[in-house]
Amino acid sequence: MLPLSRTFVAIALLASAGCSLQPFQPPPSPTPTKPATHGGSGPVISEPPTVTSTMPSEPVIQGPAPSIPVPRERPKAAPATFSPASKALVSQAQAQRKKGDLPGAAGSLDRALRIEPNNPLLWIEMGRLRMDQRNFAQAESMGRKALSMAVGDNRTQSAAWQLIADSLRARGKNPQAQEALEKAQQLSVE
Amino acid sequence: MGRRRKLNRRSRQKLQRGFAILALLALLALIVLVAVLDRRVTQQFEGRRWTLPARVYAQPLELYAGQSLSAARFAQELERLGYIPQTPVDRPGTFRRKGDSVDVYVRGFRFSDETQPAQQLHVGFDGEAIASLAGPDGADVPVFRLDPLLIGSIFPIHGEDRIIVSPAEVPSLLPEALKAVEDRKFDTHHGVNPLAILRAAFVNLRAGQVEQGGSTLTQQLVKSYFLDSRRTLRRKGEEAIMAFILESRFEKADIMNAYINEIYLGQDGRRAVHGFGLASQFYFGKPLAELNLPEVALMVAIVRGPSYYDPRRQPQRALERRNLVLKVLADENVVKRAQAEHAMQAPLGITDNAGRSANYFPAFLDLVRRRLREDYPEEALTETGLTVFSTLDPLLQEKAEIALSDELARQDQGSRKAARGLEGSMVVTTPQTGEVVAVVGGRRASFDGFNRALDMKRPIGSLAKPMVYLAALQSGRYTPASVVMDEPIEYKLESGDVWKPNNYDKKIHGPVTLVRGLTQSYNLATVNLGLDVGLGPVARTYVQLGLDEAPPKYASILLGTAQLNPVEVAQMYNTLANGGFRSPLRAVRAVIDESGKALKAPELEVTEAAPAEAVYALDRMLIEVFERGTARPAKQALPSGLVVAGKTGTSNDYRDSWFAGFSGGHVIVVWMGHDDNATTGLTGTTGALQAWTRLMASISTTSFEPLMPEAVEDRWIDYYSGLETSPYCSGSAVRMPFELGTGLYPDPACPPSTTPEEAALMQPPLPVVPNEDGVTAPADGAPRTGNPP
Numbered sequence: 001m002l003p004l005s006r007t008f009v010a011i012a013l014l015a016s017a018g019c020s021l022q023p024f025q026p027p028p029s030p031t032p033t034k035p036a037t038h039g040g041s042g043p044v045i046s047e048p049p050t051v052t053s054t055m056p057s058e059p060v061i062q063g064p065a066p067s068i069p070v071p072r073e074r075p076k077a078a079p080a081t082f083s084p085a086s087k088a089l090v091s092q093a094q095a096q097r098k099k100g101d102l103p104g105a106a107g108s109l110d111r112a113l114r115i116e117p118n119n120p121l122l123w124i125e126m127g128r129l130r131m132d133q134r135n136f137a138q139a140e141s142m143g144r145k146a147l148s149m150a151v152g153d154n155r156t157q158s159a160a161w162q163l164i165a166d167s168l169r170a171r172g173k174n175p176q177a178q179e180a181l182e183k184a185q186q187l188s189v190e
Numbered sequence: 191m192g193r194r195r196k197l198n199r200r201s202r203q204k205l206q207r208g209f210a211i212l213a214l215l216a217l218l219a220l221i222v223l224v225a226v227l228d229r230r231v232t233q234q235f236e237g238r239r240w241t242l243p244a245r246v247y248a249q250p251l252e253l254y255a256g257q258s259l260s261a262a263r264f265a266q267e268l269e270r271l272g273y274i275p276q277t278p279v280d281r282p283g284t285f286r287r288k289g290d291s292v293d294v295y296v297r298g299f300r301f302s303d304e305t306q307p308a309q310q311l312h313v314g315f316d317g318e319a320i321a322s323l324a325g326p327d328g329a330d331v332p333v334f335r336l337d338p339l340l341i342g343s344i345f346p347i348h349g350e351d352r353i354i355v356s357p358a359e360v361p362s363l364l365p366e367a368l369k370a371v372e373d374r375k376f377d378t379h380h381g382v383n384p385l386a387i388l389r390a391a392f393v394n395l396r397a398g399q400v401e402q403g404g405s406t407l408t409q410q411l412v413k414s415y416f417l418d419s420r421r422t423l424r425r426k427g428e429e430a431i432m433a434f435i436l437e438s439r440f441e442k443a444d445i446m447n448a449y450i451n452e453i454y455l456g457q458d459g460r461r462a463v464h465g466f467g468l469a470s471q472f473y474f475g476k477p478l479a480e481l482n483l484p485e486v487a488l489m490v491a492i493v494r495g496p497s498y499y500d501p502r503r504q505p506q507r508a509l510e511r512r513n514l515v516l517k518v519l520a521d522e523n524v525v526k527r528a529q530a531e532h533a534m535q536a537p538l539g540i541t542d543n544a545g546r547s548a549n550y551f552p553a554f555l556d557l558v559r560r561r562l563r564e565d566y567p568e569e570a571l572t573e574t575g576l577t578v579f580s581t582l583d584p585l586l587q588e589k590a591e592i593a594l595s596d597e598l599a600r601q602d603q604g605s606r607k608a609a610r611g612l613e614g615s616m617v618v619t620t621p622q623t624g625e626v627v628a629v630v631g632g633r634r635a636s637f638d639g640f641n642r643a644l645d646m647k648r649p650i651g652s653l654a655k656p657m658v659y660l661a662a663l664q665s666g667r668y669t670p671a672s673v674v675m676d677e678p679i680e681y682k683l684e685s686g687d688v689w690k691p692n693n694y695d696k697k698i699h700g701p702v703t704l705v706r707g708l709t710q711s712y713n714l715a716t717v718n719l720g721l722d723v724g725l726g727p728v729a730r731t732y733v734q735l736g737l738d739e740a741p742p743k744y745a746s747i748l749l750g751t752a753q754l755n756p757v758e759v760a761q762m763y764n765t766l767a768n769g770g771f772r773s774p775l776r777a778v779r780a781v782i783d784e785s786g787k788a789l790k791a792p793e794l795e796v797t798e799a800a801p802a803e804a805v806y807a808l809d810r811m812l813i814e815v816f817e818r819g820t821a822r823p824a825k826q827a828l829p830s831g832l833v834v835a836g837k838t839g840t841s842n843d844y845r846d847s848w849f850a851g852f853s854g855g856h857v858i859v860v861w862m863g864h865d866d867n868a869t870t871g872l873t874g875t876t877g878a879l880q881a882w883t884r885l886m887a888s889i890s891t892t893s894f895e896p897l898m899p900e901a902v903e904d905r906w907i908d909y910y911s912g913l914e915t916s917p918y919c920s921g922s923a924v925r926m927p928f929e930l931g932t933g934l935y936p937d938p939a940c941p942p943s944t945t946p947e948e949a950a951l952m953q954p955p956l957p958v959v960p961n962e963d964g965v966t967a968p969a970d971g972a973p974r975t976g977n978p979p
Binding site for chain 2: 085089101114138141
């Protein structure tokens, strides 16, 4: 019953909006709700019991979202680190790289990635190896993969941008390289 | 008189000269023959002595603190690798488990990147995980890999297969036993043993048939080289000459080693088992170096007649001959009599079924072979002794086989007649690294037959819907809250026919949100959405996600008429599970040649294939498939708290039942159907999803928890209307990701700011699970798509 009536409300609203496919902003609400920033004094409201199990565990978001979206402050993530197993394999890979044994180094990093596939530092390490192998496009991809895994971790994102900058410069894409480098530097001071 | 004498003398001279010429000719012929035979046998011996099929290994088990592995499971894995539980742990291939700790003497192994020497290891466990690893000196070991499981060879059809062993890998007992039983004068003779031949001839004459061979080991070797067992005199003569040549040119030790690697020791289907190295794996499931006295004796017993003394088919006969060998060994003082008598009490100790059911994965090997053929010519694979390191996870493979066969067995017993005798296939990959860790090609997984994971292309049904929604999301014109019309459509085909798709439940649901259309798998909503987005962009997503070719741009691809095999489906869903990063699936990690040099192998690759924001939103909707959609019945069978995502697929007339889905660690694709394409009576939910859930629930995996992209935030919307709402009013609020700045309409009945207290005051209480059906399209032609993107 209710979904039905709500659907009609929706349709009525939509019809008034002119069934446009173009992006548009809803009218500003007369009393703008105070944007609650994460980690601020606003209460963190737990989710209702009927839906708790339905959500992936992610940083708890603040209560009801305001009608006017406000850019959220992303929670800062702790800088990524290596597990002891990955650490051992990464140093092994670095030693192999130094000796010029690039396939061996790739093998060691492959092993580490199987143990910690979500560790952005390992993807950066793999990207560095791809630079040695002169596979610059893959080096950049590895950097971007690392970026996607390091949301909120400025130090790691900075290292990823540095890798991306190097891979771009190696292919003569200087303006983009400069842009990436600036991102790396900006993130390293934040 | 004088004339006669003269004549006689002249004819005698003539005769002598004739003889001399004849003798010279004969000598010449002999020299030529010896030269020819010399060339042949020497070339065979010195040159490429054996054609060596590529050996394929599974991925090694990595040990490190924190790895989820119990002591009991670890012991099982060691036994699978042929490790023997014993005290003391004093040689490679042995281990001892004491409660929560295991001491193991790991075998040496040449990996692609390093050679790992044999070494002792102490592994401490803390319940379900490894707590510590230490070397023999007590020093901490951060990470260590076991020697991997040999899962097969790539040999030509009807070909010889062997594992070459060096003298150091041969237990010293074996050559001694071979000499004692087959060739007592081996150390002193020159290739042939005339006494033995005479004795054999005498025995055979008395028996009236060939009962005994007088061949030396050298002669047996020569005979085996040239694969001709005809017992003609000429053959024998040539054989003797070649044996003599070998003996004069090569050391006894070299000849013994060649014999150990050459001789035929059994048949495994189309594969001829040659050499003791492979035979040891074939019969006992462990390396030759680790065989004990009764096992060595059995191998020596088999030499005389691998099919007559086949220990699997003729165990009694084999046992008797083994004990005869043991008696000879004692008689010849090779072993002490007490030892021999003790060994006679031992069982044969043969592994089941040639390791076929346990470690034989033909569908996976097939994939490896095909991937290798892209880089290597056939001869390189079957002859040059490559070592191939594959991505197979034996434990996961075993669980996949069990999950599928259990589900098929359940369907056999079930009430649906059409679902009896089904076939099935499964593919499992790891999303981040794109490795194929298990492939099941059919109901009888260890049967090397039709490989459905690769050779069967079937319509994917609703597995195609995520591609439509991905195209919509990445067009920038849609969000999970956008509304599309689930209403009848007539689509004019180029042929002039009119295509009129239907919903599975034959109902019309009117305006539905994208998230609802996908999770409930509504056909009409999907077709309307796909036509609005365009067939071109939808078809292109197939290539984005990893297919080589886009499907033809027919409207029917929106509902999954594209025919794909399970590996292709796994490739596409792997990209979805990997946040839009495409990694070409790999079955091979590394290849090395005989000398250990690394050769060409596909490397880990990632390519950003689709916008992270669109893939993230799609993945979140696919999670809802388990919360509210067609996979909801599976939720209770999964470990509580495990977040997974996926999609059901059913093709026309229930011919194919699909499920493709993923956790954080594994992508699993399941197909079930009949080979003759008959109807199964099953949907994706009632068929493939059941097998999928069995497997997902039985493996160690992690929740699917992708990181939210930077420019995205979560907001609550109503599942039915797409209006922005508060989570406290009803169970129909669902949290979905939106790019920052996305405009959403607030729900007037329950605005986003509604507090729990306000929601509680609302009367009447809102239903938690609203009625799914009965929503019909408004008659007054409501907008097709209307709400803001």
